Amino acid sequence: EDKVVQSPLSLVVHEGDTVTLNCSYEVTNFRSLLWYKQEKKAPTFLFMLTSSGIEKKSGRLSSILDKKELFSILNITATQTGDSAIYLCAVEARGSNYKLTFGKGTLLTVNP
Amino acid sequence: NAGVMQNPRHLVRRRGQEARLRCSPMKGHSHVYWYRQLPEEGLKFMVYLQKENIIDESGMPKERFSAEFPKEGPSILRIQQVVRGDSAAYFCASSQGLENIQYFGAGTRLSVL
Numbered sequence: 001e002d003k004v005v006q007s008p009l010s011l012v013v014h015e016g017d018t019v020t021l022n023c024s025y026e027v028t029n030f031r032s033l034l035w036y037k038q039e040k041k042a043p044t045f046l047f048m049l050t051s052s053g054i055e056k057k058s059g060r061l062s063s064i065l066d067k068k069e070l071f072s073i074l075n076i077t078a079t080q081t082g083d084s085a086i087y088l089c090a091v092e093a094r095g096s097n098y099k100l101t102f103g104k105g106t107l108l109t110v111n112p
Numbered sequence: 113n114a115g116v117m118q119n120p121r122h123l124v125r126r127r128g129q130e131a132r133l134r135c136s137p138m139k140g141h142s143h144v145y146w147y148r149q150l151p152e153e154g155l156k157f158m159v160y161l162q163k164e165n166i167i168d169e170s171g172m173p174k175e176r177f178s179a180e181f182p183k184e185g186p187s188i189l190r191i192q193q194v195v196r197g198d199s200a201a202y203f204c205a206s207s208q209g210l211e212n213i214q215y216f217g218a219g220t221r222l223s224v225l
Contacts, residue, residue: 004154032212034213034214036216041218042115042116042203042215042216042217042218042219043155043203043216044216045213045215045216048213088154090155092212097160097167098143098160098207098209098212098214099145099160099168099170099171100145100147100157100214101157102147102154102155103154104153104154105154
């Protein structure tokens with residue numbers, strides 16, 4: 001059975017700090033890894049990673065995938081209170097009918 | 113372009129009643145997925161549908177749960193004879209297919225009394 005483990009489960013930081021969120025996975029026939037941000041509404045798409053070692057970047061957020069060690073990290077620099085959310089990591093396997101396997105998420109709280 | 117629309121946002125049912133959850137995918141998307149999120153748990157896949165076809169229902173409980181995505185209208189997740197354990201947030205996602213970025217709706221929070 002495919003498995004995704006995120007760490008830490010929760011994290012409290014101050015505005016301006018840099019954070020690194022971790023996602024490790026076990027999946028047969030890996031196809032892609034996705035990051036989402038979940039506030040009190042729809043999980044919103046952040047990144048999709050398919051190739052090892054290529055960093056995806058959007059503003060203060062960036063993510064990279066290591067297919068050899070089976071993990072991904074999500075970095076947020078110069079955090080703001082608006083970054084407070086649950087960050088979800090999910091993986092998709094080839095031949096899995098596109099269904100996503102999610103981790104439990106990391107709850108990030110950014111204090112002013 | 114409106115996002116994935118789910119309604120209702122909140123639904124309260126008594127044990128034994130039926131719950132019907134609706135999902136309208138993003139414009140141009142023909143693939144719909146339903147996920148369930150229990151407290152303290154991650155999102156769990158339930159079912160994957162294309163228009164008029166159930167492609168993969170391996171995550172659906174065998175009894176009381178059904179899903180459809182008709183040619184016209186929204187996708188419906190139906191739970192018959194609800195029990196307290198069905199209380200959860202139910203999320204719908206849609207995609208165009210091959211690229212497989214799934215975009216999520218805001219969810220329906222079902223409470224069973």
